[in-house]
Amino acid sequence: MSDEPIRGKVAAIINRRELALNVGEDDGVAVGMRFAILNSKGVGITDPDTGAPLGDIPVIKTVVKVTRVDGPKLATARTFRTVPGKPGVAEALLRSSSNWAGTPTRVETLSIDPSRADVVEIEDEDSFIKRGDTAVQTFGDEYDDYA
Numbered sequence: 704m705s706d707e708p709i710r711g712k713v714a715a716i717i718n719r720r721e722l723a724l725n726v727g728e729d730d731g732v733a734v735g736m737r738f739a740i741l742n743s744k745g746v747g748i749t750d751p752d753t754g755a756p757l758g759d760i761p762v763i764k765t766v767v768k769v770t771r772v773d774g775p776k777l778a779t780a781r782t783f784r785t786v787p788g789k790p791g792v793a794e795a796l797l798r799s800s801s802n803w804a805g806t807p808t809r810v811e812t813l814s815i816d817p818s819r820a821d822v823v824e825i826e827d828e829d830s831f832i833k834r835g836d837t838a839v840q841t842f843g844d845e846y847d848d849y850a
Contacts, residue, residue, distance in 0.1 A: 708840035713740060716830045719812040720782045722767060724838050729775040736769045738780060738838040764832055765811060766841060780838075782811045 711726030722740075726732050742762035749756050767780035813830045827834060 708842070709736070709738075710840070711738070711838045713832055713834055713836045713838060714777070715834060716813060716825065716827055716832060717779065719814050719825050720810065721770070722780055722813065722832060723773075724769075724778045724780055725776055726838070727772050727774050727777045732769060732772050732778045734769050734772060737766055737841045738769070739766050739841045740764045740832055741837045741839060743833075743836060761837075761839075764836065765813070767838075782813065784811045 709726055709730050709732060711724045711730065713722050714725040715723040717723060724732070724738065739761075740763070742764055745759040745761045747756060747759050765782060766784060768783045769778050769780045771779040773779055813832045814825050
């Protein structure tokens with residue numbers, strides 16, 4: 704196994720939690736591997752004193768876990784991180800909040816509108832992950848969840 708992370712791209716959005724990657728058996732992809740899906744632009748960092756460019760930092764959109772290796776250059780991956788819910792009535796009373804119902808903890812989806820949790824199939828324009836986004840293998844658990 705190489706110390707270099709496997710790099711690929713999002714080949715397709717399958718549904719609200721799954722996507723296809725253009726890496727597979729030939730690249731050493733295995734079930735359980737995690738890939739960070741990156742914003743294609745990143746963030747350009749400049750020196751605050753001189754204004755000189757220091758470099759770019761990738762911005763992570765999400766992290767997915769490989770659930771199937773479907774061929775030499777194809778793998779399926781799924782979201783797995785949880786998004787914590789928000790407290791309901793008790794918290795609203797304590798903090799004078801108007802959010803009486805609260806929201807439940809849920810599994811992260813690829814959907815731009817997370818309130819549409821009932822929708823399984825999503826169109827490309829409804830996903831914040833885009834075909835062609837870079838996917839880079841991640842080795843740690845630093846992106847497991849939002850908590």
